[in-house]
Amino acid sequence: MRHKDKKRLNPLKKNYKSIIFLVVLLLAFFSLIAVGYFNIKEPENQAGAATNAATDNTPPITPTTSTQMQDFPNTVQGTFTGILNAKYIKEELDPIIVLYVSSRLPGMAMIYYPQEKKLVCGTPQMVINDISLFDGAQHTLTYSFQNPGIQYFSYDNKILSQSDFHLNIPSLLTGNTVGVSEKFINPNFGSVEINSNPNT
Secondary structure (H helix, E strand, C coil), rough: CCCCHHHEEEHHHHHHHHHHHHHHHHHHHHHHHHHHHHHCCCCCCHHHHHHHCCCCCCCCCCCCCCCCCCCCCCCCCCEEEEEECCCCCCCCCCCEEEEEEECCCCEEEEECCCCCCEEEEEECCCEEECEEEEEEEEEEEEEEEEECCEEEEEEEEEEEEEEEEECCCCCCCCCCCCCCCCCCCCEEEEEEEECCCCCC
């Protein structure tokens, strides 16, 4: 091989080594990114499996239920009784506080509006005015229904509202759905009992 041919090959060897070095560097870089991604993704998946409908940093509630359920056992009759803690878990009250949502009874939710001192619950909705929650005292909230029949809401064992119960049924014809697919019990409840007895 002549001297000129050796000089021509020498720059190619240098370029070849540079290309190999860059490829190895890129592979190492992408490997680090992949390892970091899966290390972040795995705890997120584990956390996602362990969380309930509550999205804030509150500890999950493990309600006490007579039937070991967190929702009404059927759509014929049932009673939800919860003892609400004296103080809210945050320093300031949220403008809207969802206390309970049933997935068994479409449209059934218990929602509190602290600025208006108003609570809405039932299906169809009953509006209860002048109600104070998170005021330094524990309160017992009870919602009961019988289908067909009546529904009622009581506050500290006093019935404040009562009306006919009508089960919302999602419409397959129009595609409209009523209610939500997830049940939810607010972590501000100290204890909860849900059973199929409408007269508790």
